[in-house]
Amino acid sequence: MTGKIFGGFIAAKFNKLLWRESLAVGVLMSCKGIVEIVVLTTGLNAGIISQKVFSMFIVMAVVTTFATTPLTLLVYPISYREKRDKFIKGEIKWDGTPIHQKASEDDDLSTSLMNVDQTHPKTLSQYSVDGLSKYKITKFVLYNIFIL
Secondary structure, three states: OHHHHHHHHHHHHHOOOOHHHHHHHHHHHOOOHHHHHHHHHHHHHOOOOOHHHHHHHHHHHHHHHHHHHHHHHHHOOHHHHHHHHHHHHOOEOOOOOEOOOOOOOOOOHHHHHHOOOOOOOOOHHHOOHHHHHHOHHHHHHHHHHHHO
16 A cells, blocks of 8 residues: 555656645555456455465455545545645635736636746646657656557
């Protein structure tokens, strides 16, 4: 579980996510779910693993799957998500102080994002498909997709 969390965290950090978002990605990647149970059942039916090993892996899959929600809420709490949403909308600065803006009819999300502190990473809505090639991991994935 630690290896999957760390691997997801590192991959997310390489793609410039904040540390909380990166850790949440890692925790969500550690979730086992139904796929592992299907694979284990197939292995048991094929005689590859014993009943004892099957039972141990099923308990591990169930425990790690049920641990995903509390761990995700611990590293990426609702209060943090609400703060980030207000920051993206341009209602507050990253430190939590409110931003006072004149209300105008043509104010939209793109206008308010221009007032956002530029030291904070870009939001998802600011990315385009054309800009994906500048990330190392994305370049590798795109290269392999087009080669295969």
